[in-house]
Amino acid sequence: xxEVEQDPGPFNxxxxxxxxxxxxxxxxxxxxxxxxRQDCRKEPKLLMSVYSSGNExxxxxxxxxxxxxxxxxxxxxxxxxxxxxYLCVVRSSNTGKLIFGQGTTxxxxx
Amino acid sequence: EAEVAQxxxxxxxxxxxxxxxxxxxxxxHATLYWYRQILGQGPELLVQFQDESVVDDxxxxxDRFSAERLKGVDSTLxxxxxxxxxxxxxxxxxxxxxxxPETQYFGPGTRLLVL
Numbered sequence: 549x550x551e552v553e554q555d556p557g558p559f560n561x562x563x564x565x566x567x568x569x570x571x572x573x574x575x576x577x578x579x580x581x582x583x584x585r586q587d588c589r590k591e592p593k594l595l596m597s598v599y600s601s602g603n604e605x606x607x608x609x610x611x612x613x614x615x616x617x618x619x620x621x622x623x624x625x626x627x628x629x630x631x632x633x634y635l636c637v638v639r640s641s642n643t644g645k646l647i648f649g650q651g652t653t654x655x656x657x658x
Numbered sequence: 659e660a661e662v663a664q665x666x667x668x669x670x671x672x673x674x675x676x677x678x679x680x681x682x683x684x685x686x687h688a689t690l691y692w693y694r695q696i697l698g699q700g701p702e703l704l705v706q707f708q709d710e711s712v713v714d715d716x717x718x719x720x721d722r723f724s725a726e727r728l729k730g731v732d733s734t735l736x737x738x739x740x741x742x743x744x745x746x747x748x749x750x751x752x753x754x755x756x757x758x759p760e761t762q763y764f765g766p767g768t769r770l771l772v773l
Contacts, residue, residue, distance in 0.1 A: 552700070556698070580759070589769075590766070590767075591749055591764035591765060591766050591767050592701065592749070592764050593764070594761055594762075597759075635700050635701075637700075644689060644691075644706065644753060644755075644756030644757060644760070644762070645691075645703050645706060645714060646691075646701075646703065646762060648700030648701050648702070649700050650698065650699050650700050651699075651700055
């Protein structure tokens with residue numbers, strides 16, 4: 549079983565749609581949680597950190613459920629520019645090692 | 659805005675040849691990471707440095723891969739001999755320190771194709 553699991557998709561949605569991605573992790577000792585965005589043939593870039601209380605950044609909302617070991621990302625009012633792969637990432641210890649899911653691909657269509 | 663630099667951006671080589679990748683982290687970042695990303699998968703950590711010391715190389719195939727960060731600044735990752743399965747994107751990342759809340763910043767990567 550992978551340490552971080554995501555549905556690879558692809559998710560094909562029209563502009564303006566709301567889309568949600570889910571992720572589960574297996575290590576209950578995991579300390580920090582993130583969503584990274586990766587455009588085709590580019591490097592991953594931090595989209596947002598995920599906190600237990602949930603957090604929002606504009607059209608993006610991230611939530612963490614430690615009891616279920618579950619992380620989510622909600623994108624409202626999807627834009628064409630949101631098309632990318634979204635990587636669920638867990639940091640399990642103070643060494644800083646990041647464990648990446650395989651990514652979920654989003655394609656927003658006009 | 660400071661960035662992580664990597665070179666070359668692309669490398670094509672034949673199997674059994676040696677290849678080397680270079681990374682220059684953001685100035686002042688003590689922690690440096692090398693990740694490998696196979697197409698369709700997320701990045702996987704190969705080696706982590708704290709200054710010039712290796713902190714984690716548990717996933718580094720040590721029979722063919724080596725990494726160094728001699729002066730605790732830039733770093734080189736080498737593969738010898740390259741195999742077909744080594745075709746991937748090799749990403750370097752850096753952070754001020756390893757622990758939270760420090761963010762890891764990624765370089766543009768080196769895309770390796772082994773023929």
